[in-house]
Amino acid sequence: MDSDYAGGSGEADREIIRLWRTWRTVFEMLQDRGYEVTEDEVQISLSEFRAKFQEPTSGLPRRDQMKISARPTEAMQAKYTALPSKSNPNPQPDCGTIYVEFCADSSGVGTKQVRTFNHTVDENNFHSGIFITQTPISPSAVRLLSGIPGRICEHFQEQDLLVNITRHELVPKHVLLSPEEKARLLERYRLKESQLPRIQVSDPVARYLGLRRGQVVKIIRKSETAGRYASYRWVI
Numbered sequence: 001m002d003s004d005y006a007g008g009s010g011e012a013d014r015e016i017i018r019l020w021r022t023w024r025t026v027f028e029m030l031q032d033r034g035y036e037v038t039e040d041e042v043q044i045s046l047s048e049f050r051a052k053f054q055e056p057t058s059g060l061p062r063r064d065q066m067k068i069s070a071r072p073t074e075a076m077q078a079k080y081t082a083l084p085s086k087s088n089p090n091p092q093p094d095c096g097t098i099y100v101e102f103c104a105d106s107s108g109v110g111t112k113q114v115r116t117f118n119h120t121v122d123e124n125n126f127h128s129g130i131f132i133t134q135t136p137i138s139p140s141a142v143r144l145l146s147g148i149p150g151r152i153c154e155h156f157q158e159q160d161l162l163v164n165i166t167r168h169e170l171v172p173k174h175v176l177l178s179p180e181e182k183a184r185l186l187e188r189y190r191l192k193e194s195q196l197p198r199i200q201v202s203d204p205v206a207r208y209l210g211l212r213r214g215q216v217v218k219i220i221r222k223s224e225t226a227g228r229y230a231s232y233r234w235v236i
Contacts, residue, residue: 012059018162019061019102020049025161026068026100026132032166033210034076035098066102069126079178096127102158103133114141118148128210129153132161154210165204172221174205177232182216185232199233211235 027042053062072080077093084091099121103113114131121129130153131137131145137155145153165171177185186193193216199206201213211217215235223229 010059016050016054016059016061017046019053019063019066019158020044020046021163022132022158022161023049023053023066025164026130028164028167029161029208030068030070030098030100032208033098034073034079034095035070036073037070063102063104068100069097070100071097079176081179083179083183098128098130099124099126100130100132103131106134109133109135110138110141111144113137114144118144118151118153121151121153122148127151131155132158134158152210152212154207156207164208166208171205172219174209175218175220176209176211177216177218185216193234196232196234198236201235206235 024042024044027037027044031037031042053065054060055062072093072095076095080095081093082088082091101117101120103109103117105113113133114137117129117131120126129151133155134157136157137145142155145155166174182193185191193214196216199211199217201207201211206217209217213235217233217235219231219233220228221231
């Protein structure tokens with residue numbers, strides 16, 4: 001066994017290892033969306049993770065310490081800036097600092113915990129938030145999470161992020177188009193966006209990338225004959 005996995009036993013240690021894998025996927029997800037994260041954060045080792053987040057006595061993870069914030073890169077801001085129009089000649093990027101929180105409660109997560117999370121997002125003026133829980137949350141909590149005016153908040157379960165689905169060899173690369181690239185694509189093929197094939201916002205890769213309705217994503221597949229070919233999907 002890798003020496004990095006040594007240093008604990010039992011269910012508490014298995015939980016730390018699972019949580020470390022989820023933590024790394026979260027950083028890969030932020031990086032793939034276009035946020036500023038360092039390679040050290042993405043590649044954190046298990047021993048470093050233990051040192052930061054494992055309670056020395058019980059060996060259990062300290063989820064209440066597991067909070068992340070990250071700012072969008074310039075490239076991400078460009079992709080989230082609408083084209084200028086008469087009504088909006090100087091559009092601003094529709095993205096900003098994101099806040100990620102791991103919920104410490106292991107059961108009964110509902111509107112109470114979501115209200116606390118929403119308050120943190122709103123109070124600190126975060127543009128977006130990701131609330132990560134150990135168990136499913138109630139439908140009313142999901143509605144509450146997506147109900148802050150001017151904010152975009154999402155929910156994932158830890159087990160959803162144990163493995164990075166976009167790293168699987170059968171999952172093609174998805175690349176979000178900027179509004180300018182989208183306009184050029186529609187003009188080139190003389191299409192309306194509604195004529196493009198569709199991808200649901202609930203699609204696992206769309207959720208991973210935080211895609212929003214109305215955006216267009218380029219999907220790059222490998223082909224034995226053509227090398228690589230691209231198709232496009234309209235997010236609905």
